[in-house]
Amino acid sequence: MTFDVEQLDQFVLVGSLVTLLAILAVRVSSRAGLPSLLVYLLMGVVLGDAGLGIGFEDAELAHALGFAALAIILAEGGLTTSWREAKPSMRLGLSLATVGIAVSVSVVAVGGHYLLGLEWQIAVLLGAVCSPTDAAAVFSVLRVVPLPRRLLGALEAESGLNDAPTVVLVTLVSAGAVGDHPWWLIGGIIVGELLAGVAFGLLAGFGGAWLMRRAALPTAGLYPLAVLCLTFVGYGGAAAVHGSGFAAVYVAALVLGNSELPHRGATRSFAEGVAWLAQIGLFVMLGLLLSPGRITASTVGLALAAGFLLTVVARPVSVAVSAIVQPMPWRELTFLSWAGLRGAVPIVLTTIPLAEGIDGATKLFDIVFVMVVVYTIVTGPTLPFAARVLKVARRSEPRDIDVEAAPLERVAADLLQVTISPRSRMHGVEVGELRLPQGASVSLVIRGDATFVPEYRTVLRHGDHLLLVTPRAVRERTETRLREVSRGGRLARWLGPDATGVPSSRSGRRRGH
Structure with a gap:
């Protein structure tokens, strides 16, 4: 597809107006206690076939752009995460991102097959794409909820690490490789890719920190660019050896963000701005992929049932099992269960089976899209209330x-x-x-x-x-x-x-x- 100069000018104008409107919408969504992703998704739907008529059906391109945007969001998450705050809850966060994901996938897959009548492959994919929480969705809401740092640390670590195993699982299931290998080999593949990703992330993080402390760059504006590029060095290195690029980019960013580097504040601010831009583009693009005409009563019913199964059954069970490694009071575990917001990650992951041409992939995309929107509206605004009722809010903590x-x-x-x-x-x-x-x-x-x-x-x-x-x-x-x-x-x-x-x-x- 080619653009002439006039088309390019129109694209720049429309893109700038959409981005500006999306930025202004952040204030409205934050006051309502809703993640801004809902506004961005709606903007994409309005711009799409059902609205202004902008067509977009390229699942492979959406898959590639979605993964790039997720990598940027994870990099920002690592750069702005305080290791001192996350360290006490890292065991629980890591358990939620691995054991918790396995439990959640199993519960949703079994329920999707036997209760909702889905084919096994689609049922497993539904469990896999819906189980990871989304960092952008979680923290855009929780920033107005004063919580103990052990809760914030657990949620932050989980949302930063749980993308990696689910991407591997969804890719294997979409390629039909799960049925060809025993479960223990599939588990070994996932663990191996995670370890490779963590190793490359540590290498890029510590090596990059050593380099940045000695680079003495001529202008402050180059430091944020260099640090962000270093996180993607980890991503690319891990991906080259079939490791988890998402694990690598998050670990590299976590190391760099907590290292004694020049202009750390400017680097964090730059990363936040780039991550916002990535989120806007990602959610608008996902909204463009949806055709409202495909949404039927059956689709809505399946989405509501799957979301209920995930929110009321799978999430609490996965939190309870994961907390064995780091027990917490039941009030905090209950809040962790309710705070498992889904956002862009589940929708992006559905582009993998779409790109593979799996039968039922389009239906899966529509179900996940509706489920994310509905249950984000249900759970997001209620988090401050839930924190007060469960008595986990700590209004005196933010003093720094x-x-x-x-x-x-x-x-x-x-x-x-x-x-x-x-x-x-x-x-x-x-x-x-x-x-x-x-x-x-x-x-x-x-x-x-x-x-x-x-x-x-x-x-x-x-x-x-x-x-x-x-x-x-x-x-x-x-x-x-x-x-x-x-x-x-x-x-x-x-x-x-x-x-x-x-x-x-x-x-x-x-x-x-």
């Missing part, structure tokens, strides 16, 4: 500071920009009471429109921006001390590093998709 760093290469030091958040207990603390490590000092305070050099007795306020210079050797100690004061106030030294009962965190920022 934002720290941005830039290198000062000639003196082996870093310039830290610290923002005192509205909930920080650093408010009212004097500069001298910070008791920073030797060599670190507050060089400038920005308060409103005024800037001044602070004195020993200068009192800090909410909303202040501080510029600190710290030798690179004590930077981590400096950041740790700042966060301790932010949580414990001037008594942080006596209260200890966990003055509020909240583990220390490298990053005070949470993702907002």
Whole structure:
């Protein structure tokens, strides 16, 4: 398909307007407590055959673009995940992404075959594509729900890791390879691909961090590009040896996002912007794939039944089994069960059997599309209510500071920009009471429109921006001390590093998709 100049101009105009409208829609969807994916999917449907008449039926192209967008979203997820927050829940997250997926697929497949009358291949595919949670959908809703970090960490780790095994399983089932091999060999293939992906992700992450610390690039804008490219080096390397590219890109991003790299804040912001763009394009494209004329009462009925089976039976059972490795109170496990939002991932995964030409693949796509939309509307807005009813909300936890760093290469030091958040207990603390490590000092305070050099007795306020210079050797100690004061106030030294009962965190920022 070729474009002349006039068609290209029209494409740029329509694409820019759609993207701008999608960006503005984020505010509306976040106020309603709904993932923005619903708005984007609707935009795609309106632009498609049933609306403005833009035709798009290329399943192979949708498959390729969908996987690329998912890789970008996972990269952003890893770059903005604090390892200190995710580490305590990593066992549960990893269990949910592996054991939980296996349990969920089994429950939905058996129910889909015996209760819904689906052929075994379609039933297994239904279980496989619907079992993984979606990081973008989960965190675009949970950003307004103050939860304990162990819950957020588990959900974040699960959504970042569970794409990898399901992609392998869906590919094998779509290719008809499952019936040709025993179950233990299929399990071995999945584990092998996951391990290869993790290995390449670690290699790209640690190797890339070593390279970025020594590159001394001439402009700050090159660092985010380089870091994002490094995550895709992991993806490409793993895929080249038939490993899991999704596992590689997430692990590489997780390592890079938690390494001491220049301009980490700018890198995270860039990754978030690119991920938003990927989400917009992905969801609009998936909306274009849907033909509303194919949606019948039978399709809606199957979607509602499958979603009920997944949400009420498969998800709670998978959470309960997965929690054996890291037990939690029943209230938190119940919330984990209800918070397993599905988004782009299930719909993207259905493009694999579509591209393979599997009988019933179109019907599967329609069922999954309707199910994702309906159950996102049902579960998304109710999460804040569920957190309050189950008493898992912790409104006092988000109390931290934002720290941005830039290198000062000639003196082996870093310039830290610290923002005192509205909930920080650093408010009212004097500069001298910070008791920073030797060599670190507050060089400038920005308060409103005024800037001044602070004195020993200068009192800090909410909303202040501080510029600190710290030798690179004590930077981590400096950041740790700042966060301790932010949580414990001037008594942080006596209260200890966990003055509020909240583990220390490298990053005070949470993702907002």
